[in-house]
Amino acid sequence: MKKLIVILAKSSKYGDYCIAGIELATNKWIRPISRNEETQDAVPAEALTYSDKTEAQPLDIVQIDFEDTRAENFVQPENYFFSGAQWKKFGRWTLAEFERNCGFDNTDLIFYDTSRRIEPEALNFVTRRKSLLILPIENISVKTNLLDEQIKFRADFNYNGVRYKDFSVGDIALREKFINQPCGKFFIANKAVATFSLTNPYKDDRCYKMLANLYLIGQES
Numbered sequence: 001m002k003k004l005i006v007i008l009a010k011s012s013k014y015g016d017y018c019i020a021g022i023e024l025a026t027n028k029w030i031r032p033i034s035r036n037e038e039t040q041d042a043v044p045a046e047a048l049t050y051s052d053k054t055e056a057q058p059l060d061i062v063q064i065d066f067e068d069t070r071a072e073n074f075v076q077p078e079n080y081f082f083s084g085a086q087w088k089k090f091g092r093w094t095l096a097e098f099e100r101n102c103g104f105d106n107t108d109l110i111f112y113d114t115s116r117r118i119e120p121e122a123l124n125f126v127t128r129r130k131s132l133l134i135l136p137i138e139n140i141s142v143k144t145n146l147l148d149e150q151i152k153f154r155a156d157f158n159y160n161g162v163r164y165k166d167f168s169v170g171d172i173a174l175r176e177k178f179i180n181q182p183c184g185k186f187f188i189a190n191k192a193v194a195t196f197s198l199t200n201p202y203k204d205d206r207c208y209k210m211l212a213n214l215y216l217i218g219q220e221s
Contacts, residue, residue, distance in 0.1 A: 004090065027102055110133060116168075120207055131197060132198075194213065194215070
């Protein structure tokens with residue numbers, strides 16, 4: 001089952017990648033996952049490497065071969081297992097082209113409330129579950145701190161008149177920009193567009209909201 005998607009999220013996950021995008025034929029989110037339980041279904045680099053040896057990037061238009069049935073995941077209903085076929089690049093969009101062709105998600109809140117995490121049991125009362133969003137946000141800053149000898153990245157921002165705080169940051173380029181700098185708080189932009197992902201339950205059995213990718217307007221390519 002071949003699907004043409006525009007990639008909107010590419011973040012690191014257990015040494016591999018978490019990938020997500022919108023299928024162009026349906027304008028619905030889809031998250032390709034592997035069957036590697038050791039990396040929690042992360043996508044290995046070789047799977048998203050094109051024939052010219054470059055890797056798939058956010059805003060690439062990519063054809064992916066999927067298995068016929070979606071993965072059964074209560075928190076992440078967008079998950080589909082991809083087959084072993086090589087991914088094929090069919091083009092690339094700017095952020096403006098994405099907005100014109102697909103548009104942003106329409107939601108009052110980011111994953112049901114204003115917190116940075118939710119209890120999985122709360123999803124029992126949600127009729128239309130989702131774990132992926134792309135939204136315009138404002139007044140974005142990133143905080144870094146050292147915890148257990150690892151740099152942790154957290155984002156604060158405004159959406160729909162609400163200040164959201166301490167979202168984990170998965171954006172690879174954003175993390176690399178600050179990983180070698182002294183820990184602190186860094187202002188990023190007045191306005192931007194972000195892809196958000198809701199994780200599967202973590203060690204504490206909570207699902208965390210992640211800023212997966214950040215697009216600075218005019219700098220997304």
